[in-house]
Amino acid sequence: MENLVKFVQDEFVTRKEFPQFQAGDTITVYYEIREGEKTRTQFFxxxxxxxxxxxxxxxxxxRKMSGTVGVERIFPINLxxxxxxxVNKHGKVRRxxxxxxxGLTGKKARITEKRRG
Structure with missing residues (x-):
């Protein structure tokens, strides 16, 4: 049964090519919002x-901070x-x-940037 589900997902679901990112990276996701007949692009x-x-x-x-409130959003990869x-920054994290x-606020909430090259 699992093989059948995997086969259908591989065959019929269209996958877009996105850059490699992982936990700790700062990224910007541009997505389309439909409001009635109109569509607009918003970023997170x-x-x-x-x-x-x-x-x-x-x-x-x-996760981003909007003022003093933390906002989290879950995106399916093939939405x-x-x-x-x-990808804006590659963060250096160990998990x-x-x-x-x-739970971190202020300067403790900074993630050091991973050096490339």
Whole structure:
């Protein structure tokens, strides 16, 4: 049964090509919002807290601070409304899921940038 589900997901679900990102990275997700007949593009910039699942059912969670309130949003990786994903910074973290990040405020909530090259 699992093989059948995997076959259908691989064959019929269209996958978009996005850059590689992981927990700790700061990314910007551009997605389309439909309001009645109109459509507009909105972006959500924040830190990736986790990537979960595999294949077509994979999701990722982004957290940003809006004023003093933390806002989290979960995106499916193959959501048709996602137009593009930009990686702004690669963060240096030691875990795949950084839920401890929710409890940090101020200077403690900074993630050091990973050096490339």
């Amino acid at each position: 910039r924040g830190t990736v807290i986790q990537r979960r699942g595999s294949g077509s059912s994979e999701t990722f969670t982004i 048709p409304a996602i137009q593009k994903i930009e 795949a899921r950084i839920f401890y990040f929710r």
